[in-house]
Amino acid sequence: MASILPASNRPMRPDKNAYEGKRSVYVKNPYLDAMDEDILYHLDLGTKTHNLPAMFGDVKHGMGIPSISIMLHELIKLLHHARCCDVTIIRIGTSGGIGIAPGSVVITDTAVDSFFKPRFEQIVLDNVVTRSTELDKELAADLLSCSREIPNFPTLIGHTMCTYDFYEGQGRLDGALCSFSQEKKLDYLRRAHKAGVRNIEMESTVFAAMCGLCGLRAAVVCVTLLDRLESDQINLSHDVLVEYQQRPQLLISNFIKKQLGLCSQMSHPSPVSW
């Protein structure tokens, strides 16, 4: 799931209020402008059949699917065709934690791969291209600050590990295939923790890489549903699971309200749990 937030009326950034100062969403493809029509196939939209600036110029919608790279290609082209400016995009979702209490919200500073490296290896034709997975540190700090205003809301900033696979790639012992021991699993997860990884999910590296290349201010905010040092399966009651799953939405909706200047006074800030 992703939240898209245009920052044009962000009160804390007066330099961005003039149109000239806005950062356009740009694509890095010299062929795009030469095309007679561009059909965003998976979105069922086209530049000839739809007035994209009118339809999406003030885009604020959310989305979240496993094939996030396809969606990002088409979403970024959509933002480009619609001439959106100063766009902030936030991936929100669930994840497995490492060494932190279930229910903690992790704001990602850097997405890392299965080898704990801050990189995304994109295959372009038959070449492997390595891309940076840094995320916007100022945005992460703003989100952490926002989280402190919500009572009993454990939040931290840490690395997020992104894997291609939910089972073998995340060291789970409960998949259809498992060729490693409990000891090897724990050794791997402890090494990840030592490298700064606080949670594991499956989209953040390509999300960070593509947003970074295309000039989108980006963040990843995921709640953890279990501590992978303790278990592989989720053992929460339905009500607790639902409450945890809503935490990223709660944080981002508060953040959006603050950006729009709609924030009511919040009660006593709660301490941040680590």
Add this chain to the structure above:
Amino acid sequence: MASILPASNRPMRPDKNAYEGKRSVYVKNPYLDAMDEDILYHLDLGTKTHNLPAMFGDVKHGMGIPSISIMLHELIKLLHHARCCDVTIIRIGTSGGIGIAPGSVVITDTAVDSFFKPRFEQIVLDNVVTRSTELDKELAADLLSCSREIPNFPTLIGHTMCTYDFYEGQGRLDGALCSFSQEKKLDYLRRAHKAGVRNIEMESTVFAAMCGLCGLRAAVVCVTLLDRLESDQINLSHDVLVEYQQRPQLLISNFIKKQLGLCSQMSHPSPVSW
């Protein structure tokens, strides 16, 4: 999308009719039997809360999502818990063709990666494990034979290339990111064709690898919606697109009917188009 076909009453294989002769679906995980309960999280099913043999012992349902490896882990565990035997699993879907007419149905003999190699590189913890992507050649030949009984049904057997990405990974010039020339794209696709690749999609290598390891008889049958040597975007009318998309279903439903002995006499076989 995948079609799952239990082969227990396959008339052409009398040796499989006795229960003793049936191939069980097996998982390769020594930890599974020791678990008190196994929760198939993404399917909302558990071994304690559901009678899986009663619910799915005669499983025939279909599925198809981008995160096919998660689904395969849980589906294969489901088949294991339900003690299914002699299961055939067929992935059906759409793809981009290389050097063949749109509407052609490609039955995959071997799935290959972006480097045209018949392998799937699975990351297990922080190790890269290379797995075979061979598919069942006899099943592919049976499917080709079945396709010949359908009039005007262009079908061929060939390699299928599986990529992680729809745009840069498949040499498309119409993504949000494109760093290569039209010439480099065509050179890559022509090299793929020379290596035996006839279509491109995004699931076949992990599908072939996991099915192969778990003893599932597997096939991949995809229709092509365009010739990637000609274009990147699909330019078919809605009606033609719908008819093409139904072709794999048509072939597999005919194949299932044949396996069940329900096949009516078909009219003149049509020649196979290459």
